[in-house]
Amino acid sequence: MRIYFLKHIFMTVMVLLVVIIILALLVHIVPGDPARVFLGQRATPELIARFRSSMDLDQPAHIQIARFLWRTLHGDLGVDLWTGRPLTDTIGDVLPHTIILAFTSLFLAVLVGIPLGVFSASHPDSWADRLTAIISISFITIPSYVGGLIMLLVFAVQLNMLPAMGVGEISNPIDYARHLVMPSVALAIPWMGYLARLVRTSLLEVFNADYIRAARAAGLQEHLILYKYALKNALIPTMAVLGVGIGNLMGGAVFVEVIFNRPGMGTLIFNAIQLRNYPLVRAGVLIIALLFILANLLTDLIYTYLDPRIQIERK
């Protein structure tokens, strides 16, 4: 087990390195001088010089990578092209909002998705099962930006029930929560459907296992079999998906953050693109990728711990 863990962590470190190399060199996919092309009409000689020095564009590629890696390891993401403010501060200001949004969405998805899946699997092939199937598939096909726009239209523009913009005051939890409702629901809807399908599939698989048949043959009560034996095992694959889910939700947050004008990593990157502030784009992308990789590593390790068969299967 320990060897498996070490191997896994080693692979993750390799991936982190490659991710940093990709991000250090990504700017060169632009034909021509990246500083000039990216700054566009805003390019003044002074700004071009600042752009080039902040990204070490005057240095050879390996130095660019080495410096980017060195600074990242020291928690230095550079300074803002326009204001000179450290990017770590800019990111630190908005990151909590995105993390809260992503976790709230994940919580909502679990809250709705898992019971739906359990209900569906415990009534297989009934009309209720089919209805749940249709509902969950429809949920999967509602992209967060469509759900967000329609909610914005109905609950903010037409009914004026919920605030349309911003995150509200953190010091006022009720206000903050009211601002969180629409974005988190919009982000959670596809995941509700997805989790419902996933839980149903894995529960049905577990129901066929010998130990469940044995429990049935022994005359255990259905709900005891379901909640005490089947569900525990059926939720293991769901756990693995949730790890990937939290990362994806942080990335996908960009849509609802833009729609509801919430400060967050998504709007940060989105606005930085509009303002042609590439160092900020790069720093934001790096942070999201780091969190994503970390979440994946953690779930993988927990997953392997919960279900030791995995390490054998993956060899």
Place this chain on the structure above:
Amino acid sequence: METHFTRRSRVHNILNRIPVLGDVLKRPLGALGFAIVLGFGLIVVFAPSIAPHDSETLDIPHMLEGPSSTYILGTDHLGRDILSRLIYGSRIALGTSLSAVSIALSLGLILGLISGYLGGNADNIILVILDSIQAFPAVILALAVLALLGPSLLNVILVIGLTWTPGYARVTRAQVLSVKENVYIEAERSLGASRKRILLIHILPNILAPLVILLAMDLPVVITFEAGLSFLGLGVPPPTPSWGSILSEGFRFIRNSPWPITWAGLTLMLTTLGFTLFGETLRDVLDPRFSGLWRA
């Protein structure tokens, strides 16, 4: 088997070649999905004859109007006919997603075949590259690259193609790993067949089914992904009518008219629903391991 097939009548022969479709249509939700996909396909092909108006003709006096007899679904902020824009937008949706998925499939096939069949260092290097691409949430990777390249149809296709490559490479690799252990591959190798021959003639045809399933399941995801990028202004640039840009323009005028968002949102949801139902049913039919799990 060959002679058995050739002796049958021509019609019969065609039906036998697509038994999968018949099985999909036997299931109500599969049939519904197929009907939506078919309708979507017809709209894509016959867009110029179906669309009641030109998709780019302005009618400023009638801007942001609700449904009327002239403009069945209403007009956008420049007085353009929403219905016609949605109809032409279907071409962008299908065109970009099909091209992007084809790029992902071809690149993924090549990488997957190499890493699965050769193994060793080539395999390790390819795996780390795939892991690194997947270390970014798809939207974020696309944003980072499109921010540099600028929005254009070709760039969007390339970026989506690249982002989706690891999925195909992984499935290909896993399939190659399991197929290459078969006795007939070993027999072929001991008879002196070249690597190329083994890969192309013996392995490739045997690994296609899961890739077809993946392709069918990915299409709706890619359609919404492209629309999302266009919504953020990083997809297909205006005035080309794409569903994402209709949504994004509707968002700007959300307080003036609910119609662009409503219709574009519904179109997008209905299309992805059709493709998803079709894809899921296709997976059930092609992959017996899943049969019975999705019998609605």
